Structure formats: structure tokens, C-alpha cells
Amino acid sequence: MGAERVTILGSTGSIGVSTLDVLARDPERFEVHALTAQSNVEKLAEQCLIHRPAVAVMVDPEAGAALRDLLRRAGVPTEVQVGVDALIEVVSGPEVDVVMAAIVGAAGLLPTLAAAEAGKRLLLANKEALVMSGALLIDAVARSGAKLLPVDSEHNAIFQCLPEGYTCGDAMRSCGAEGIWLTASGGPFRERALERFGEITPEEACAHPNWDMGRKISVDSATMMNKGLEVIEARWLFALEPNSIRVVLHPQSVVHSMVAYADGSVLAQLGNPDMRTPIAHTLAWPRRMDSGVSPLDLFAVGRLDFTPPSFERFPCLALAYHALETGGTATTILNAANEVAVEAFLERRIRFPAIAQGIAATLDAVTSSPADSLEGILAADAEARDYAGQWVHRYGSRP
Ligand code: NAD
Ligand code: MG
Numbered sequence: 001m002g003a004e005r006v007t008i009l010g011s012t013g014s015i016g017v018s019t020l021d022v023l024a025r026d027p028e029r030f031e032v033h034a035l036t037a038q039s040n041v042e043k044l045a046e047q048c049l050i051h052r053p054a055v056a057v058m059v060d061p062e063a064g065a066a067l068r069d070l071l072r073r074a075g076v077p078t079e080v081q082v083g084v085d086a087l088i089e090v091v092s093g094p095e096v097d098v099v100m101a102a103i104v105g106a107a108g109l110l111p112t113l114a115a116a117e118a119g120k121r122l123l124l125a126n127k128e129a130l131v132m133s134g135a136l137l138i139d140a141v142a143r144s145g146a147k148l149l150p151v152d153s154e155h156n157a158i159f160q161c162l163p164e165g166y167t168c169g170d171a172m173r174s175c176g177a178e179g180i181w182l183t184a185s186g187g188p189f190r191e192r193a194l195e196r197f198g199e200i201t202p203e204e205a206c207a208h209p210n211w212d213m214g215r216k217i218s219v220d221s222a223t224m225m226n227k228g229l230e231v232i233e234a235r236w237l238f239a240l241e242p243n244s245i246r247v248v249l250h251p252q253s254v255v256h257s258m259v260a261y262a263d264g265s266v267l268a269q270l271g272n273p274d275m276r277t278p279i280a281h282t283l284a285w286p287r288r289m290d291s292g293v294s295p296l297d298l299f300a301v302g303r304l305d306f307t308p309p310s311f312e313r314f315p316c317l318a319l320a321y322h323a324l325e326t327g328g329t330a331t332t333i334l335n336a337a338n339e340v341a342v343e344a345f346l347e348r349r350i351r352f353p354a355i356a357q358g359i360a361a362t363l364d365a366v367t368s369s370p371a372d373s374l375e376g377i378l379a380a381d382a383e384a385r386d387y388a389g390q391w392v393h394r395y396g397s398r399p
Contacts, residue, residue: 006033018275057090105128178261183256198352202219202348216343316356332384340384
């Protein structure tokens, strides 16, 4: 058997970098086919120098030209392509076996869907793609015979606690599993006085106590929209009813989630909070490989705490459950409004509590419709972005 050829969508991001770190631990088994990024020339050039992919894709054409130049001068034979179409190509061709979907946000939807349609082994970090497209992505996987493996640490933990032979997209209940506990650290503001939420800065919101991540998901963790998106992600990955998905605050981030079975058993997966563990699990599955993560020292951890989350403190979590109950494109609308609001917060155009307010206003204003076609989903995404953009603008120009 030859090496497995891997494409990483979003290789310059936090998950992309960790994936390359893990891949390099077994060069006999894995070969890097393509690396892709939005516009970070320096980082992608450095990755090409070390990992020698056949193809590098830069979505931004100017950055692509700069990368081509740099690589030529360095004598690196990697072929540079540009644009979104090139992303689709490097996930669907016959020269690719494995796709790590690690673009952040809605921008990842089309290439992720393309990898599913092409029947690849799809390692899914880009939760927004699944939140937007739900059944569509799951159906594409089932139709093509793609293998979907969850990278998000919670969903990866749940997958590890399900019996061998379980396939993502199938009803978890068919294996006697009744529900899940999704653990959440509670982010940096778990204990901050509520009346001081208006003063929160982007720097504080991006300083996560346990995980080192990209800026967007860091803000999502601070509002707990990340957990809300993960509730929706779990609904689709494990075919669960919303009321069998429970969120529990667990500040140590050592238990990465749990599955509750009909006989009263609760299975958990534990480990140090380091994304290289779930990444290595999905890469090596059904085998195991070294990930570089240090072994868990339970004596150093000492204790594990579990408390219920407050919807008053974290209104985004309630909004996500609400969108899931509404169904159709409501979760697409939720995701789009969140992306717009988080960007506005990072650019200091709105305050932290306004993120949830803008999403709530968008969910009220934009009507959900059936999420049964890509066109319908993209239209809902565009309409919600438009509305949320206007909302942010009005909010930002208040006296
Ligand atoms: P990041 O911001 O660090 O990296 C994002 C990557 O996506 C970069 O390589 C960037 O070039 C690329 N990208 C951004 N916009 C793009 C566009 N318009 N077109 C093409 N490429 C684009 O993000 P991250 O923290 O690595 O997260 C990536 C995904 O994984 C997110 O969906 C996130 O929710 C999920 N995830 C991340 C973590 C984590 O620990 N970082 C954990 C679980 C899930
Ligand atoms: Mg997670």
C-alpha cells in the first residue's frame, strides 16, 4: 500500500499547523498532497519548504503570485494555484485520499462539500460548514461513501466512546446510546461579573485559559457560541434530538465529552487539551499513532469539576438551541450573523454583549426556510450577512 495523500484546507491556521506537526511523525504512512491558505504568503511558503506538497493553493490571487515567486527563487517545485476553484480541485482529484477541512467559517463550506461528494476520508474541523448545511453534507457523505471523522475535540471524544463500526451520520441510539454530555471550559469569562461584560476587549476574549486557537473560534469560546455551534454539529454527526444533547461546564478541559448509554453507563474520553490528539486519532483511525501530546497526569489534574452553564451569562448558547429547534436554514442564519458580529467585535465596532444581540435580531428578522438545497443555504447565508451587517452598522453609529 502506498502512502496516504493528504490535502489540508487552511494549513496556515491553528488546526492546519497542528495537522502538519502530526503528519510529520509518520512520513511512511502520510504524504502531503496540497496545502491551502487565504493569503498568508510567508507561512504557506515556509510550510512548502518543509513539507514539499505537490500543490499549494492561495485563495487571494495577489498573494498567490507572491508565493509562486518566492517558491521559484527557493527552488521548491510545488505548483501554485489560486482561487476558490483550485480549492475544489485539490480536494476532489484521484491523487487525494484524505482531506483535513480546517478553513474557518462559511468559506469552508464549498470545498468541504466537494471532498464529501468526492468520497474522500474527510476529517472535519470546520464545524461552520456542518452547521450551515446539516443534512446536505451528511447526505453527500452517505451517497459517495466518504468517511467522515470528527476533529472537534468534543465530537472526536464522543466518536471514540461509540462502538467500533459506528458511522457518523447514523443514529447514535441504534447502539444503545441515549445522549451526550458536551463539555465546555466556559472560556475566559466564566466568572467575570456580568455588568462588566461591556468592557471586554478582543485581546481578553482571544486569551483562552486552556486552548490555543484561531481568533474567531476564541471569541466563539468566550461567548460560548462555540458550544452552541457544537450542539448543532453533534445533532448532525450523531443524529441526535436537541434534548439529548447536554452542555456541562468543566473548567479543566480534561474530559473532552461523554456518551450516556441506556444501561446507565457513561463513557468519557480524557486527555490533555491539545488538538493534536483528535487530529492524530482521525488521521490514524482505526489505528493509533504518536501525536506528540504529553501523557495525562491525573495527579497533576487532581480534580474534575462539572456545573451547568448559565444562559443569562451565555445567551449565544440559548440562541443556538433556539435555531436548532426552529430548523431549516435557521442554523445557517445563526452562523452567518455570528461571523459578522464576531468580526465587528474583533474590529472594535461593537461591544462584546452586542454579539448576541446582533445574532438575536438577525434570527428574528430573517425567516428560516427548508435547508434542502445548496442554493437555499447560500441565499440564507447572504441574507443573514446582509441584515447582520446593517444591524452592526446601526449599532456602531449610535451616539
Ligand atoms: P485559524 O483562523 O487559525 O485558521 C484558519 C485557516 O483558514 C487559515 O489557514 C486561513 O488561511 C484559512 N482561511 C481563512 N479564510 C479563508 C477563506 N475565505 N478562504 C480560504 N481559506 C481561508 O482557525 P483555526 O483555529 O485553525 O480553526 C479552523 C476551523 O477548525 C474552524 O472552523 C474552527 O471552528 C475549527 N476548530 C478549531 C479548533 C482549534 O483548536 N483551533 C478546535 C476545534 C475546531
Ligand atoms: Mg470543540
